[in-house]
Amino acid sequence: MKNKIIYIFLGLLVAIAIVGYNYYQKIFAPATTKNTQLFVPSNTSLAELTSLIKDVITDTDDFSWVASKKKFTKPKGGMYTIKEGMNMNDLVNLLRSGNQTPVKVSFNNQETLEKLAGRIAQQLETDSISLLNAFKDETFLAKHNFTEKSALGMYIPNQYEFYWNTSAEKFRNKMLSHYNTFWNTNRVQRAKQQGLTKTEVLTLASIVQKETAKIEERPIVAGLYLNRYKSKWPLQADPTIIYALKQKHGDDFVVKRVLNKDLEINSPYNTYKNVGLPPSVIAMPDISAIDAVLNPAKHNYYYMCASVDNIGFHEFAATIGQHNRNAAKYQRWISNQGIKR
Template sequence: MKNKIIIVSIALITIGGLVSLYFYQKIFGTAVITEGKVYIKSTDNIDDVTRSLTPYINSVDNFLWVANQKKYTNPKGGMYVLKKGMNTNELVNLLRSGNQTPIKVTFNNQDTLEKLAGRISNQIEADSISLIQSFKDATFLQQNNFTEKSALGMYIPNQYELYWNTSAESFRNRMLKEYNRFWNNSRMEKAKQLGLNKTQVLALASIVQKETAKKDERPLVAGLYLNRLKSNWPLQADPTVIYSIKEKYGQDTVIKRVLNKDLTIDSPYNTYKNIGLPPTLIGMPDVSAIDAVLSPAKHNYYYMCASIENIGYHEFAKSLAQHNRNAVKYQRWITQQGIKR
């Protein structure tokens, strides 16, 4: 009898040990076998999360069992970084805590709010429709002194750290904070010294942006346009003509060359017909273009023409006669390239 008791006891201990080991492995055994990033939508349920995890874990059953034990039934959206070797307990704790990892969101040179919305929707959970609706929200625009035309200037091109599940409204509001931070006392004082407000600086910066392929030339070009403004000359900037054409005929209109007939297009943005700056920016300027306007090069140039000797740069001139010589060379060259429109 005594031997039987010993044998049963050993058997029970062994079974208990095996059961304990089994559950220990389910909870603390390696779960993540491949490093990766998991994107959980705000509307996802536990089944959606499981499908997202499947390529990275070795046992869906273990994950679901531990998740159930820990009452993880209401997923929190976000982007989560999975590290190889994480156990099931760590994995569930990470997702349950909502301790997501921020992402880097970048954008630049988007010519319209629609293009900006498309660019951002490829980087965060919010779709382009919800983004464009938030960008054009009439109440928001009115409260912050923007219009649909000027609102693009609120989005300063840069790299921003955000959570992947940032909503459209939260993204827009964050950009407003960044815009206000960008326009610090130093930049505001420089604008004041030029006799310009923020809208006007952005309008000129958008022209400088489109006129220059090389950032180091931007202060020169900004100085040229400021010379024209001070002298009450029309800016005569081809990008404003292109903008006017696209406003009239559609954003998909392809324009490789501005023709003389284009210079007469009736638009407040056409700086050949109108003296002064266009009503708003004509595209998204980057920081270097904005700062080029705020810190322009000082010179006596009033004319410029694309250079055919130094591609990507311009030939600058102080007199119309000198400019006309440069222009003839350029027009001859562009015709030789077969560019008609």
């Protein structure tokens, strides 16, 4: 009888050890099979989350069991960094805590708020319609002295960190914060030295942006336009004519060559007819274009023409005679290329 009791007791110990080991394995054994980024949409149910991670973990039943023991029922949306070899306990803790990893969000020279919304929607959970509504919210724009036309200048092209499930409104508000940080004391002072407001700097920078893709040339172009502006000359900027044509015919309207008849277009953005800056940005200027306006090259150029000897750059001139020679050379070249519009 005594031996029988001992055997029963040992059997119970073995059974307890086996059960304990199984429980330990469920909770603390390596359970994730690879390094990955897990995107959990907002309002995801636990069952949907389990389906999302089925290819990342060793056993979905073990995940569900550990989740129930830890009373994890409501996943928090976001992007989570999953590391190979994590155990179920750590995985559940991560997803329950909402300790998500920020994502890198970047955008460059988007020409409209619509295109910006589309670009951001590719990188965050929120959709382009929600973003566009936030960008165009009249109360927000009025509060911060923007219009629907000028608002594009609030978004400084760069790379930023956001949580993947950031709402459209929070994205917009954070971009306003970045905008205010960008306009530090030094930049504001340099704008004043040029006799421009922040909005005017952005407007001129958008013209410089469109005029030349060569970063090293932008301070020269900015200096030329500032020479015209301060001398009360019309800016005569072809990019503003192209912008006006697109406003009239639609964003898909292609302009490879500005014609003389285009210079007659009735638009506040026609800088051949109107003296001074156009009413708003014509595109999203990047930092190099903005800083070119704030730190323009000092020279006596008033004229420029696309170069045929150094494609992508411009020929600059201080006199109309030299400019006419440069322009004639360019017109011959462009006609030889068969470019009519």
